[in-house]
Amino acid sequence: MTEDADRHRDKMAKRKAVQDAEVASKTVEKGLLMVHTGAGKGKSTAAFGLALRMLGRGRRVGVVQFIKGAWSTGERPLLEAMPGLEWHSMGEGFTWETQDRERDVAACRRAWDKAMALKAEDGLGMLVLDELCIALRYHYLPLPEVIDGLMDRPPMLHVVVTGRNAPPALMEAADLVTEMLPRKHHFAAGVKAQEGIEF
Amino acid sequence: MTEDADRHRDKMAKRKAVQDAEVASKTVEKGLLMVHTGAGKGKSTAAFGLALRMLGRGRRVGVVQFIKGAWSTGERPLLEAMPGLEWHSMGEGFTWETQDRERDVAACRRAWDKAMALKAEDGLGMLVLDELCIALRYHYLPLPEVIDGLMDRPPMLHVVVTGRNAPPALMEAADLVTEMLPRKHHFAAGVKAQEGIEF
Numbered sequence: 431m432t433e434d435a436d437r438h439r440d441k442m443a444k445r446k447a448v449q450d451a452e453v454a455s456k457t458v459e460k461g462l463l464m465v466h467t468g469a470g471k472g473k474s475t476a477a478f479g480l481a482l483r484m485l486g487r488g489r490r491v492g493v494v495q496f497i498k499g500a501w502s503t504g505e506r507p508l509l510e511a512m513p514g515l516e517w518h519s520m521g522e523g524f525t526w527e528t529q530d531r532e533r534d535v536a537a538c539r540r541a542w543d544k545a546m547a548l549k550a551e552d553g554l555g556m557l558v559l560d561e562l563c564i565a566l567r568y569h570y571l572p573l574p575e576v577i578d579g580l581m582d583r584p585p586m587l588h589v590v591v592t593g594r595n596a597p598p599a600l601m602e603a604a605d606l607v608t609e610m611l612p613r614k615h616h617f618a619a620g621v622k623a624q625e626g627i628e629f
Numbered sequence: 630m631t632e633d634a635d636r637h638r639d640k641m642a643k644r645k646a647v648q649d650a651e652v653a654s655k656t657v658e659k660g661l662l663m664v665h666t667g668a669g670k671g672k673s674t675a676a677f678g679l680a681l682r683m684l685g686r687g688r689r690v691g692v693v694q695f696i697k698g699a700w701s702t703g704e705r706p707l708l709e710a711m712p713g714l715e716w717h718s719m720g721e722g723f724t725w726e727t728q729d730r731e732r733d734v735a736a737c738r739r740a741w742d743k744a745m746a747l748k749a750e751d752g753l754g755m756l757v758l759d760e761l762c763i764a765l766r767y768h769y770l771p772l773p774e775v776i777d778g779l780m781d782r783p784p785m786l787h788v789v790v791t792g793r794n795a796p797p798a799l800m801e802a803a804d805l806v807t808e809m810l811p812r813k814h815h816f817a818a819g820v821k822a823q824e825g826i827e828f
Contacts, residue, residue, distance in 0.1 A: 486703030
């Protein structure tokens, strides 16, 4: 038993040395371009979680929603009530709801202009561009313009882009790409969207 | 142009019909067992995002942290200040920090007891068990006991379990399993952990 405890301590001491060396080797500080993509849950939810974390550090956060608009989620009023958060829902709903491509394109253009105005604001710590990948997938916005606009930002500004089917060139430009993979999903078992979970 | 617009409208009208039928086919309401696993970012962040969503719906949320303890993240004080949230950091840090298996086991046992006490509380909408997968991976808690304890809960209580290397039997029992996959990570490019992002 004591031998086991000793072995564990030795193993963990070695692990800590590796861990400490790892941490020490990372020295760069920069505003990250982060992409949350994939068919799984948690892309926007993790982005709003990051917004909350940044607000908790006393920094300002801007949120622009490119597609969802009318669909209010539970966290929105709580986040909007927080000092330092600017929330702009510029979308008009899913593409199959509007059924009007020109209207979708115009809404995404307004959203993009808002995002570009926000990034220029002094002291913004994070910009969340929710469902921007959807706007790109349907070619509602030109990809090169978007990538140029994201790369040309204040050096310490973090940006989170969410949505399925992130374009390869956007992932290429990003510092972090996380794919949310649905290994198992309750919708497949007939469970409906529920308050506090999906919205 | 008008023909294009017509085609788009037709396509989206069909898509909406499929979508509506999909939504109508899902009728079950239940408290979900959700697992966020994988080596990517966003497991805990999405769980706290869900907690915020549930709080926004006026429901109570309990959070138990099994491993992290001393390491305070930016969102914690904001969440703790919200009415309806009960936060318990029961961990004593990463296993390679404590280097003491018995102490880790005891801390995880206290955390589990707290989780089981919380689930019995009236009106709890969600229970977040942060890094429980880590406790299971190191066999700090017996897996069958944990699965039994999670399955035996009020029918509308949602549970979110986070952490790498979720055990297969836990994923089997879950309603939702999302794997966060690191397609690209800034640590590999020498970027350090930054305030408002990693903590």
